[in-house]
Amino acid sequence: MRTVDDIIxxxxxQEAAAARCGIGTEAVRKWxxxxxxxPRHWPAILAATGLALADMPGAPESRAETxxxxxxxxxxxxxxxxxxxxGSVFWGRGFGAHTAAGAxxxxxxxxxxxxxxxxETLTDPSYAGxxxxxxxxxxxxxxxxxxxxxxxxxxxxxxxxxxDLTEPANYRATRHLDDWLKSFGIPGIAGVDTRAxxxxxxxxxxxxxxxxxxxxxxxxxxALRAQAAAWPGLEGxxxxxxxSCRQSYHWDETTWAWPEGFGRQTAPKHKVVAVDYGxxxxxxxxxxxxxxxxxxxxxxxxxxxxxxxQPDGVFLSNGPGDPAATGEYxxxxxxxxLEKRVPVFGICLGHQLLGLALGGKTxxxxxxxxxxxxxxxDLATGRVEITSQNHGFxxxxxxxxxxxxxxxxxxxxxxNEGLMATDRPAFSVQYHPEAxxxxxxxxxxxxxxxxxxxxxxxxx
Ligand SMILES: NC(=O)CC[C@H](N)C(=O)O
Numbered sequence: 001m002r003t004v005d006d007i008i009x010x011x012x013x014q015e016a017a018a019a020r021c022g023i024g025t026e027a028v029r030k031w032x033x034x035x036x037x038x039p040r041h042w043p044a045i046l047a048a049t050g051l052a053l054a055d056m057p058g059a060p061e062s063r064a065e066t067x068x069x070x071x072x073x074x075x076x077x078x079x080x081x082x083x084x085x086x087g088s089v090f091w092g093r094g095f096g097a098h099t100a101a102g103a104x105x106x107x108x109x110x111x112x113x114x115x116x117x118x119x120e121t122l123t124d125p126s127y128a129g130x131x132x133x134x135x136x137x138x139x140x141x142x143x144x145x146x147x148x149x150x151x152x153x154x155x156x157x158x159x160x161x162x163x164d165l166t167e168p169a170n171y172r173a174t175r176h177l178d179d180w181l182k183s184f185g186i187p188g189i190a191g192v193d194t195r196a197x198x199x200x201x202x203x204x205x206x207x208x209x210x211x212x213x214x215x216x217x218x219x220x221x222x223a224l225r226a227q228a229a230a231w232p233g234l235e236g237x238x239x240x241x242x243x244s245c246r247q248s249y250h251w252d253e254t255t256w257a258w259p260e261g262f263g264r265q266t267a268p269k270h271k272v273v274a275v276d277y278g279x280x281x282x283x284x285x286x287x288x289x290x291x292x293x294x295x296x297x298x299x300x301x302x303x304x305x306x307x308x309x310q311p312d313g314v315f316l317s318n319g320p321g322d323p324a325a326t327g328e329y330x331x332x333x334x335x336x337x338l339e340k341r342v343p344v345f346g347i348c349l350g351h352q353l354l355g356l357a358l359g360g361k362t363x364x365x366x367x368x369x370x371x372x373x374x375x376x377x378d379l380a381t382g383r384v385e386i387t388s389q390n391h392g393f394x395x396x397x398x399x400x401x402x403x404x405x406x407x408x409x410x411x412x413x414x415x416n417e418g419l420m421a422t423d424r425p426a427f428s429v430q431y432h433p434e435a436x437x438x439x440x441x442x443x444x445x446x447x448x449x450x451x452x453x454x455x456x457x458x459x460x
Contacts (some may be wrong), residue, residue: 002055004031010049020048036150036186047292072221080189080213082131082160082197083224084109085135092191094213095165096158096181104212104224105157105187106231107131110392111198113371117437118177119161122186123149125243125278126348126390129234131211132370133194133201140165143173144180147261150280150436154181155243155320158211159188160197188215205366206392208233234362234392238328239321240277240345240349244299251284268293270312272452275301275324277319277349279433282436287315290446294454296357300329305338313343318432323352323362323393331357339426343456345449346428348391351419354428355395358404358421365415368392369431372438375411376418376431384411387431388438394430395419425456 001009008028011017016141018025021044031037035057037045042056072089074081080094099105111133118139121132139161161294165177165188181188189211201207208231210224239389251274254263262285269291274284277299287294293310299319306314314337319326333355337344346354352362369389376387395416408418408429420427433442 002051003055004035004037004057005035007045007051008032008048010051011045032260045046053084065214068394074219074302078191079217080187080211081219081224082109082189082192083210083212083221085208085226085228085230087225089221090160090189090192090197092189093164094187094189095178096188096213097185098215099187099211099213101214101216102223104210104214104227105131106208106210106227107157108206108392109133109137109160109197109201109209110206110368110370110388111194111201113345113373114388114437116372117148119148119180120130120282120380120437121150121390122149122154122156122159122338123151124280124318125151125155126168126280126320128239128278129160129237130156130244130320131160131209132156133160133192133197133211135194135198136264137161138166139163140177142268143168144175144177145172146174147172147256150282151243151278154184155278156186158186158390160194161190162192162194163351164190167228176199183440187211189213195220202367206368222329234369235322236325237321239323240299240319240326240330243278243320244276245296246298246453248297248301251296252288253281253285255282255285260263263289265289265293270450270457271309272281272313272315272453273297273306273309274315274317275299275306275330275350277282277317277330277347277353279319280432280434280436283315283317283347286434286443286446287449290450292450299326301333301341303333306333306337307340307342311342312343312457313449315449316344316346316353316428317351318348318390322364323349323356327353327356338426341424341456343452344424344428344447345445345452346426347434348430348432351428351430352391352393352395355400355404355416355419356424358419358426359399360404361396362393363396365392365394365413367413369410369412372435374431376408376442377411378408378418380407385431385441387417387433387442388435389431391430425452427452
């Protein structure tokens with residue numbers, strides 16, 4: 001690494017440096033004071049001097065990390081690796097559970113940009129079949145607790161982080177994240193250049209990969225490469241059946257509030273059946289808090305089985321995998337419910353399945369949306385909501401029949417984020433109004449569902 005003065009001298013002095021970077025001499029004086037050069041000026045300096053990025057004063061130390069693409073020899077300090085389907089290898093330090101010989105988890109590698117809620121994210125059943133790269137560095141900072149879970153068992157197959165797990169410092173923490181992961185057999189890898197991995201996912205689509213953290217420190221790279229390459233990918237994969245409940249059950253827990261914690265529902269007004277394709281608990285809590293008596297039924301429930309409960313409304317949950325594959329059993333059931341004109345509300349996978357049931361198509365996004373700061377526009381009001389999202393598939397707007405209106409779009413890529421039927425009481429959103437983790441801008445949708453039920457009950 002060069003000093004600021006070295007660089008200024010190489011550029012020909014303060015005035016020449018300013019001219020070559022297109023800035024004032026005052027700015028160059030500030031470089032001297034700060035002993036660092038802001039990264040936005042680096043490209044001009046590199047072009048003018050032929051120096052390397054690592055020569056820049058203030059270049060982050062991360063360049064010295066163990067992560068290196070592609071080496072077949074295990075670098076010093078590396079105890080785990082992430083092997084992608086194209087054969088490339090990210091080395092790092094393992095944490096959580098060791099992977100058994102020949103049984104390292106293989107999955108789609110996605111990234112999540114959320115700055116909070118890693119425990120909710122890891123337990124969101126929609127992450128089945130995925131290894132999550134967290135772009136936020138402080139994973140582990142609030143430990144783990146028995147409340148911030150979206151399902152009892154984490155669905156994600158592994159996690160990739162840059163920094164070693166942060167020590168827990170939160171009054172609600174009952175365990176270290178490392179311990180919690182071990183107890184569920186989930187491996188993690190730290191020391192990975194998650195920015196490089198994220199850019200790769202963003203530019204090339206989500207790769208398949210294997211996360212290997214062997215207890216004996218032995219890596220069979222050819223076998224891991226073959227395993228990653230052979231995995232068929234999420235397209236065409238129905239995973240909802242795997243994470244859904246086996247039997248129907250009643251739900252009455254309401255949302256968390258400080259200092260009481262979770263509540264219990266009293267005197268619900270309307271009865272809904274929630275079809276569990278991999279439902280997050282906080283969705284069920286939001287339904288219960290909105291005054292709905294919730295009966296949860298398995299993903300494979302038929303229209304007849306759903307309607308047998310005589311619901312005032314039917315809720316279609318989030319869930320993992322490809323909606324088109326799940327639709328094989330879900331679509332006929334949803335169509336049966338729609339035929340009876342029972343009000344329907346869907347979230348995420350439930351939204352995609354409603355789209356299919358109404359005659360639309362779904363497709364795999366080049367870039368999935370996963371994080372807690374995704375802007376969505378409500379086309380009716382023009383209002384922008386900051387939303388929590390986690391999806392890799394989407395409803396194709398252009399495939400929807402005239403009786404279906406697009407209600408919301410993503411302001412990141414204009415893809416579909418919501419729809420409503422104009423000839424039946426049914427609507428849905430691609431994002432997660434229940435948050436957990438994330439902002440609560442969209443909680444109003446649960447009340448919209450109640451209003452739709454009440455309108456319908458009133459004979460509308
Ligand atoms: N959160 C969800 O319900 C995800 C839906 C679907 N599995 C997708 O990835 O698009």
